[in-house]
Amino acid sequence: MLATEYFPILILIVLGLVFATVFTLAGILLGPKSRGKDKEMPFESGFASKGLVGQRYDVKFYMTALIFLIFDVEIVFLYPWAVKFRELGWFGFIEVCFFILLLLVSLTYVWKKGALEWE
Numbered sequence: 001m002l003a004t005e006y007f008p009i010l011i012l013i014v015l016g017l018v019f020a021t022v023f024t025l026a027g028i029l030l031g032p033k034s035r036g037k038d039k040e041m042p043f044e045s046g047f048a049s050k051g052l053v054g055q056r057y058d059v060k061f062y063m064t065a066l067i068f069l070i071f072d073v074e075i076v077f078l079y080p081w082a083v084k085f086r087e088l089g090w091f092g093f094i095e096v097c098f099f100i101l102l103l104l105v106s107l108t109y110v111w112k113k114g115a116l117e118w119e
Contacts (some may be wrong), residue, residue, distance in 0.1 A: 063115045074103055 002087050
């Protein structure tokens, strides 16, 4: 009985792998194969790269990405709460208030540390 329940998922995984393999091979075999100086140059975000290959990025880029990730994950946790708001009652409301308070405290900390300033 357990195998029959998961059989559609197995079919979906196999079909996904087959399509990914077929389209990747089709791109390799049928795609253009032009070589040249321009094709061999490193390319980054639409601009020709400048500086050394191993040049380090500023830490502010990583800090911004981490802060964005934290507040993006907040939405992932708040959406299910909003869907089940009535069923959770006051307990759910107090829990989400604590969660938002924790996020506000972390935002205040990040702000005070100057992680949001780009000067």
